[in-house]
Amino acid sequence: xxxxIVLIISIIATVIVGSIVYVIVNSSQPQxxxxxxxxxxxxxxxxNDNDTAIAKxxxxxxxxxxxxxxxxxxxxxxxxxKKTAFSVESSASTIVVPVTYTAAHLDTLAKEAEMAxxxxxxxxxxxxxxxxxITNLTIFSDGKxxxxxxxxxxxxxxxxxxxxxxxxxxxxxxxxLNGKPQSILTIHTNQGVSSSILKKVNDLSPVSx
Amino acid sequence: MYNNRxxxxxxxxxxxxxxxxxxxxxxxxxxxxxxxxAKVSIVVAPADATVLVDGHKVSGDHVYLTEGEHTYLVxxxxxxxxxxxxxxxxxDSSEQYISAALVASNDTGREYAASVPDEYSAVLxxxxxxxxxxxxxxxxxxxxxxxxxxxNPLFTIGYKSDQSQPDSDEIILTxxxxxxxxxxxxxxxxxxxxNPADFNIEFINEENPFL
Numbered sequence: 001x002x003x004x005i006v007l008i009i010s011i012i013a014t015v016i017v018g019s020i021v022y023v024i025v026n027s028s029q030p031q032x033x034x035x036x037x038x039x040x041x042x043x044x045x046x047x048n049d050n051d052t053a054i055a056k057x058x059x060x061x062x063x064x065x066x067x068x069x070x071x072x073x074x075x076x077x078x079x080x081x082k083k084t085a086f087s088v089e090s091s092a093s094t095i096v097v098p099v100t101y102t103a104a105h106l107d108t109l110a111k112e113a114e115m116a117x118x119x120x121x122x123x124x125x126x127x128x129x130x131x132x133x134i135t136n137l138t139i140f141s142d143g144k145x146x147x148x149x150x151x152x153x154x155x156x157x158x159x160x161x162x163x164x165x166x167x168x169x170x171x172x173x174x175x176x177l178n179g180k181p182q183s184i185l186t187i188h189t190n191q192g193v194s195s196s197i198l199k200k201v202n203d204l205s206p207v208s209x
Numbered sequence: 210m211y212n213n214r215x216x217x218x219x220x221x222x223x224x225x226x227x228x229x230x231x232x233x234x235x236x237x238x239x240x241x242x243x244x245x246x247a248k249v250s251i252v253v254a255p256a257d258a259t260v261l262v263d264g265h266k267v268s269g270d271h272v273y274l275t276e277g278e279h280t281y282l283v284x285x286x287x288x289x290x291x292x293x294x295x296x297x298x299x300x301d302s303s304e305q306y307i308s309a310a311l312v313a314s315n316d317t318g319r320e321y322a323a324s325v326p327d328e329y330s331a332v333l334x335x336x337x338x339x340x341x342x343x344x345x346x347x348x349x350x351x352x353x354x355x356x357x358x359x360x361n362p363l364f365t366i367g368y369k370s371d372q373s374q375p376d377s378d379e380i381i382l383t384x385x386x387x388x389x390x391x392x393x394x395x396x397x398x399x400x401x402x403x404n405p406a407d408f409n410i411e412f413i414n415e416e417n418p419f420l
Contacts, residue, residue, distance in 0.1 A: 128418045150419075161388040164419060181419040183391050188409040198406035202395065 030064035037097040042076040078105035099142040109139040113175040147201030163206040246273040254328040258285035283309040287318030364394040
């Protein structure tokens with residue numbers, strides 16, 4: 001009887017100890033983290049939770065990281081070097097680093113785009129554009145899309161009315177219109193464009209900052 | 210005496226097995242013939258009207274139909290015939306109906322219809338259940354409709370079916386607002402947790418010079 005109890009207790013203890021060892025070993029195993037990004041980004045620097053750089057990776061490069069909290073900072077021409085936090089869990093994963101240009105570069109792109117867009121609007125809507133002007137032209141963070149707000153000439157900025165928004169996109173070295181000016185852009189007015197991009201255009205203010 | 214009892218017992222056991230075999234055979238027959246079908250209840254007024262499903266006369270208060278669209282015609286002397294179709298689903302656990310309340314075409318029909326009010330009430334009850342089912346399915350497909358119509362002093366948000374796509378269940382959100390409050394209506398849709406860009410939106414009385 002006593003021997004049976006000792007045997008059962010031994011089995012239970014072995015299972016518990018084994019489980020604890022497995023969890024400890026498994027959690028201390030480094031995980032493969034792959035970084036992917038567009039060619040506009042030269043490299044990405046990985047920092048630990050003490051803000052110390054521990055690795056620098058190129059596109060599609062994999063690093064082994066222990067479970068924990070980290071940051072990554074992209075570098076490249078005109079790339080915003082803002083730190084982004086990420087966590088490594090108990091499995092391998094891929095992190096896609098989005099292209100985010102600096103505000104100064106986006107402003108430059110917007111200035112370059114404005115002339116081309118104004119020209120296209122006047123050519124496409126010659127009669128309407130006599131009464132409208134561009135009050136807000138914004139290029140979004142990755143430089144792949146932008147939005148324009150057209151307001152009636154002389155509109156009272158304290159009570160904006162009859163303004164319309166239009167999506168723009170790069171075309172070669174210039175920019176082109178996507179769809180028609182609308183009060184609100186939707187996946188029905190701009191087919192094939194994601195609603196998250198359209199929301200950015202819809203959120204543009206009719207009053208220039 | 211003993212032999213007699215034994216013989217009765219044998220007969221009873223035999224009878225029991227025969228009944229079991231018959232029950233199994235019936236269950237198998239219905240299992241095979243009704244597999245892939247759904248029970249569709251028939252509720253018509255007057256209750257003695259003739260019901261044709263896919264051109265075949267059916268009797269009783271229900272029929273088993275295969276998944277898909279089926280046409281039916283309900284007719285009776287002194288009443289106008291009524292025809293429609295039903296889209297039968299074998300996945301639908303709730304009851305499905307063929308229902309029709311025939312309209313009298315002459316005084317004889319009107320007199321008869323007045324004499325069977327319970328039969329017409331039964332059809333109305335089924336109509337209410339079906340309408341509720343349709344409403345629940347619609348709300349599941351377009352959850353924003355549960356918030357609509359929405360009215361405040363600045364704007365009204367409603368919805369209508371998209372007539373340009375009659376074969377689909379797409380909807381168009383309609384916004385009635387003066388220009389200065391259009392963005393307020395859009396913000397209201399965002400406040401409900403939706404991205405307005407995901408919808409087909411129509412501003413009532415908008416005169417967009419660029420379109």
